Amino acid sequence: MRKPKQNIFKNNYKFTDSLILNDETFYDYIQRFKRIALSIFEWVNLPSSMNEQWLEYSLYYDGMATLLKDEKYGYINTRCSSNGNINIYGLPTSFNCYSFDYRTDRRLYTGLLENISEDRRKYLEDKQCILVQNNWDRMPTCGSMELFAYRLYLAQRTADVNIMAQRTPVMVIVDEKQRLLMENLYNQYNGNQPFIFGDSKQLDNDKLRAINTGAPYIADKVMDYKKEIWNEALTYLGINNIMVDKKERLVSDEANSNNELINLNLQSFLAPRKLACKQFNEKFGLTGTDKEISVRVRSDLHNIIKNEESIIKDYVKENPELLESGVAQNG
Template sequence: MNKIRKVPPKDAFRDAILMNNRTYNDYLDRMRKICLSMFEWVNLPESMNARFIEQCLYYQGQCALLYDSNYGYLNTMASDGSYINIYGLPTEIVCYSYRFNQRRSLYTTDIGMVKDKECILVLNNYDRVPTTYTISLFAYRLAEAQRTADTNIKAQRTPVLITTDQKQYFTLKKMYEEYDGNTPAIFADKNVITPDALKSLKTEAPMILSDIMDYKREIWNEFLTFMGISNLSEKRERMISNEIDSNNELVNLNLQALLIPRKEACKQFNEKYGLMGSKAIDVKVRSDLYNVIKQFESVTDDYNKSYSWNGL
């Protein structure tokens, strides 16, 4: 005779932990996509990869640009390989990737060194701090707020707690299954179900979803500001011009903290390898939002200049 395998009861705690992790990873993925797509690297040699540059900067805070006699121009991960110079940067860089590992001298100024003996260090910011650390904190706070909102919504569905003894537990459970199934009438034995045996407690929770969503919006806008992306925490008509200007200034400063080190690396790369004019590499902000920097650096602006709108 075959034994029937008993399925264990639903583990609510396990499911809650799983949903917590899914929510956190979801917000982390959303923000990482924004971070990795902010900048466009222009005129990179075909042997180089812009996606990998941004991934290295996001996860490690730095990467290396170099020339190799076998592979041509490359971009790799980078780590400190020697003592620190007077400006706080390593004098040698370990340039490594999958099936590639070389030690190179750090390029500072062109002293005529052989082409494949130096490398350019690209910084995510002047502190060489990866973006992922801060993004993880934003994702955690957003996930906590969203899971709190989920719990608050569920609390609206279970406003009553029924108390009874163990003998009548299954009887009451069966009765309320009929209630949940919209049975028009529920019958019970008057000798079994008595007023003293059945009591209920109100467990209704206040609806705070609106406050939670406002908090989430503030966290999301703080993330956008950190990444140098234009945002307004309030409707524009409610803000005075000084508040808008102050927000734009903070956005621009955060954007420059990411953009300037990348541009400096492009300048060094062009100097080191003699790339000029249309062959020079550059980095631009991939956005059509207006602010002081993006007005001049946006690839959308370049696109609009070269495209005829036929008078529309």
């Protein structure tokens, strides 16, 4: 018989609440990143039987997905796992394509001219799938986003604790019998409620001590660090993060260098998706037709990237002293 676990938090419900808040903060950042990542790309002309949301979801969590034609459903997209040998380009030769209540084994379409008979070729064409890669390494996005979310969670909770320390920069030491009493009093204090207590029999002054923790205010520095982590995450996703609150960021060379890095990160996600579209159109004879599928960066994001230069110029016009100081340079 297993020994029942002890509730180590039974005498400290405030600690239990902090654990819940820690988890919620971390989960909140993960969800924010996921919503951003799933909204970057727009698939154009996908057949109505396909689902763009499920496709990007599969790429986000699995790093790869498949496009195929099924006898029952028509054109569909599924999650997948490799289950074959490796071809000359280091790609699996076949995949287990699956979804809810669906599974099929498909051979990878590569366009290679294999030395097989025409009948065999026709048979394979009906059993092939197109591989969609999240990036050239077929790595999911979620792992990196969880790391960024963890760093943001640490920064945010550190700032929360530091701000709370400014409200109550003391540590109170009381007898264990008076602990619940002081917790109830502090609950009113933390809830921004004034409290008055006048029972000298319950509050023993001889056993009550307060120690000043002297916690320095560092929340502003922590929030600056948090912004840097957030911007690094957006750069990783290929999203322009314009920062005009600091003069140093208006230097043209730095802006151009950052834009190049953002573009390369974006292309690392976009190029494999474009290749999948090209192969899908080739295999099913859609190239050059009005049914040809494609993928692109969503127009709103594209406009933001293109308008960055004008935004910086407008900021410089409103702050002409930057030109005089030589910090900003005209493009």
